Amino acid sequence: MNVYDSDRMADALAPAGYMPTHAPEDADMIILNTCHIREKASEKVFSELGRLRQVKSRAADQQNKQVLIAVAGCVAQAEGEEITRRAPWVDMVVGPQTYHRLPELVAQADPHARSHVVDIEFPEEVKFDLLPEEHLPRGPAAFLSVQEGCDKFCSFCVVPYTRGAEFSRPASQILEEARRLIAGGTVEITLLGQNVNAWHGYDKQSSNSAGLGRLIRELADLDGLKRLRYTTSHPLDMDDDLINAHRDVDVLMPYLHLPVQSGSDNILRRMNRKHGRDDYFRIIDRLRDASPDIALSGDFIVGFPGETDKDFADTISFIDKVGYTSAYSFKYSKRPGTPAASDETQVDEQVKTDRLAALQQLISSQQLAFNKSCEGRVMPVLIERDGGREGQMTGRSPYMQSVYLDGNSSMIGQIVDMKIEQGRQNSVLASVVSDSSVL
Ligand code: 5AD
Ligand code: SF4
Numbered sequence: 549m550n551v552y553d554s555d556r557m558a559d560a561l562a563p564a565g566y567m568p569t570h571a572p573e574d575a576d577m578i579i580l581n582t583c584h585i586r587e588k589a590s591e592k593v594f595s596e597l598g599r600l601r602q603v604k605s606r607a608a609d610q611q612n613k614q615v616l617i618a619v620a621g622c623v624a625q626a627e628g629e630e631i632t633r634r635a636p637w638v639d640m641v642v643g644p645q646t647y648h649r650l651p652e653l654v655a656q657a658d659p660h661a662r663s664h665v666v667d668i669e670f671p672e673e674v675k676f677d678l679l680p681e682e683h684l685p686r687g688p689a690a691f692l693s694v695q696e697g698c699d700k701f702c703s704f705c706v707v708p709y710t711r712g713a714e715f716s717r718p719a720s721q722i723l724e725e726a727r728r729l730i731a732g733g734t735v736e737i738t739l740l741g742q743n744v745n746a747w748h749g750y751d752k753q754s755s756n757s758a759g760l761g762r763l764i765r766e767l768a769d770l771d772g773l774k775r776l777r778y779t780t781s782h783p784l785d786m787d788d789d790l791i792n793a794h795r796d797v798d799v800l801m802p803y804l805h806l807p808v809q810s811g812s813d814n815i816l817r818r819m820n821r822k823h824g825r826d827d828y829f830r831i832i833d834r835l836r837d838a839s840p841d842i843a844l845s846g847d848f849i850v851g852f853p854g855e856t857d858k859d860f861a862d863t864i865s866f867i868d869k870v871g872y873t874s875a876y877s878f879k880y881s882k883r884p885g886t887p888a889a890s891d892e893t894q895v896d897e898q899v900k901t902d903r904l905a906a907l908q909q910l911i912s913s914q915q916l917a918f919n920k921s922c923e924g925r926v927m928p929v930l931i932e933r934d935g936g937r938e939g940q941m942t943g944r945s946p947y948m949q950s951v952y953l954d955g956n957s958s959m960i961g962q963i964v965d966m967k968i969e970q971g972r973q974n975s976v977l978a979s980v981v982s983d984s985s986v987l
Contacts, residue, residue: 811866
């Protein structure tokens with residue numbers, strides 16, 4: 549989501565004459581787009597701001613250039629005051645719902661003055677209605693935000709507070725943005741939302757209401773769109789129409805990131821997840837009926853307050869039973885203002901560390917087994933960018949695996965049938981089967 553937001557900030561600032569640069573030394577303005585989901589991500593902001601302070605003072609001393617520094621995203625939303633106190637060299641603070649106003653903030657910011665412009669409202673206006681339609685090229689695989697915010701209030705999570713209430717963009721606006729992406733050369737779109745499958749769009753003209761499954765079907769009809777994905781989903785919103793889309797829609801990739809967080813019913817209840825372990829198994833069964841080869845990924849939190857050895861063992865047996873092709877896992881991290889942060893039964897740090905290591909070992913073994921099971925198979929790979937070594941390119945398989953291959957940058961944007969030669973821990977190596985298979 550932050551990648552998408554950063555791109556849109558660049559779009560918003562383009563009419564004011566700004567363009568992206570990768571080197572902070574070249575920049576007239578540096579925007580740090582931030583994440584508040586865990587303490588580590590949040591703390592990183594302040595160390596990064598220390599580095600940017602030096603960039604700013606070097607530019608002033610050596611080039612007589614006044615660089616503007618902005619902090620955007622959820623840390624800005626949650627800790628705007630603290631940022632201006634701890635890092636007074638920051639000129640602007642802008643939350644995730646107001647970054648369309650960046651050009652106005654820039655006009656107000658005075659890099660010579662020791663003042664800050666702060667905009668962390670949850671405004672009535674919707675940023676998507678006000679951001680410029682024109683956007684900078686996004687490449688062959690692009691994100692498209694369709695939903696934001698969350699009303700689920702899991703007891704560990706800051707998202708409902710930093711991103712605000714659940715909101716769905718209208719279908720017509722999403723389709724229009726998809727058309728523009730495709731016209732700019734994008735062939736794969738990943739629909740984004742904190743709770744993407746809670747999307748409930750409508751067209752003002754027809755007042756029809758529909759879920760993500762229907763949106764996926766409409767997008768699949770767009771000429772030139774070769775692949776669709778969506779993330780992140782909540783188990784409670786996996787309705788029949790969406791599950792059936794995995795059976796019916798060719799361009800919908802056989803991959804789903806469906807976080808469960810814990811395999812223990814006791815912990816799921818304490819997390820306020822509103823579903824149990826068996827509910828998740830039932831969803832997976834239905835998904836596998838619809839799309840037998842679907843690859844599953846998830847998120848897990850270990851050491852949630854009150855998590856016993858038995859609860860953790862339930863998570864391990866859960867992962868064993870589901871069989872993930874990859875997953876993200878985290879130690880529980882106290883977040884300010886969330887109910888779980890004030891729970892008295894916090895888990896010992898060493899126990900969290902040990903559980904995380906055990907869980908990650910299991911996930912890694914599942915991931916490696918899956919990558920190895922692909923050896924010898926031929927599958928279409930979207931080639932996205934240079935692979936880091938001379939003559940190497942990288943792309944994605946339908947199952948979201950990173951694929952490395954010998955090739956050159958003229959292949960970028962093509963979907964090529966490739967034979968998987970070797971499955972490794974975090975990627976697979978592949979070779980082109982034949983040129984005629986280019987789709
Ligand atoms: N501690 C640890 N992990 C968290 N996540 C969200 N909040 C916390 C927290 N307080 C994880 C969840 C979520 C992912 C985006 O981040 O697993 O799915
Ligand atoms: Fe956070 Fe996801 Fe729970 Fe919403 S559903 S509160 S975004 S973990």
